[in-house]
Amino acid sequence: MMWVVLFLVWYLPLVVFWMVPLYQKRNKASQYVSPKNSFSVIIVHRKEENLPQLLANLEAINYPRDLWEVILIEDGNQVTPYLPLISVNHHYISAELTSASPKKEAITKGVQLAKNDWILTTDADVVLQNSWLQTFDHHLQQFSNSILVAGPVLIVAKNNFWNQYQQWDFISLQSMTMAGFYWNKPLMCNGANLCFSKSFFLEHHGYQGSEHLASGDDVFLLFKALEKHPKQTHFLSDSNALVQTFAVKNWKKILPQRTRWASKTKLYQNWFPKAVGWHLVATQIMFWVALFQFLGTYQFQWLGILILKFVIDGWLQHKSAQFWKQSPNNFFLSWYCYPLITLSVFVLAARGKYTWKGRKYP
Secondary structure, X not given: OHHHHHHHHHHHHHHHHHHHHHHOOOOOOOOOOOOOOOEEEEEEEOXXXXXXXXXXXXXXXXXXXXXXXEXXXXXXXXXXXXXXXXXXXXXXXXXXXXXXXXXXXXXXXXXXXXXXXXXXXXEOOEEOOOOXXXXXXXXXXXXXXXXXXXXOEEEEOOOOHHHHHHHHHHHHHHHHHHHHHHOOOOOOOOHHHEEEEHHHHHHOOOOOOOOOOOOOOOHHHHHHHHHHOOOOEEEOOOHHHOEEEEOOOOHHHHHHHHHHHHHHHHHOOOHHHHHHHHXXXXXXXXXXXHHHHHHHHOOHHHHHHHHHHHHHHHHHHHXXXXXXXXXXXXXXXXXXXXXXXXXXXXXXXXXXXXXXXXEEEO
16 A cells, blocks of 8 residues: 555656646637738658648638748758649748758758748648637737747547557647646647747757757757746647647657657756656656566555556546547557557667668767
């Protein structure tokens, strides 16, 4: 029983941190407002098959054409035949990006070229809603002192296990992202749906300090904003601002993707995201300790910890899925695999080597 109590004491702070924001009222544009803000949408891509669909999404966006532009940056000196599909003002850059962080290099080029002060970054493998820009504009009119606004990103999942696992994972990531902003302790954001001020980016030298890391174009900018302007960062939980991305096909691609994400944490100057990360890793280690102890001794206090964790996690994920209006299946298998994948990523990130989209890092 003592171990069950210790587990509860350990896990409860994280549960409270995660759960409370899910019971708050969702951000929602209460009424239509006249468009005011101008946006430059920057999209960096490399060998992306979804580009025609993305351009079709952009073409369908419901926002005055004179208030936004698209800056498309293609990494690899390839030829893009799709630009005639989009009639909104656009720029196209094709270059062989050779820095340690090609995406940061590309976004910096895009920001320098942008004619508008509000920059919106997204990825080429996403689905955008036609209300995307309008919703960000509404938020910026409500919170005129903003310098960075993070938007939600979820998975378009097919009905197979690895897709469902990633959907559950993204649901938890978005809920934790929202929780961080709610408690004024932001942990992360996603560059597939990120809005920031060009003047802020240029004044504070963009990615300076993290340019040697391949990943982190989103969180290092967030942490810089928190350092310079702690009260002017927000999370936009309005479902009309939601961006959907596609799941990777199998676990062989999940591991390098998650390793890429995790590799940047060693350079975090902010202690709180590190503490939450270590807390999550330690919790997954507890899972395996409890499982092996139960299988080795059949003491039911260890089974009690496993059941308790399953019930708490199920409750958290159900509430998160309900908040984000998602309904993935295979929760039990995803729950069981999560500790294994988390610890595998932890070990791989500690090595610091991975391959992504044909490039080896570091």
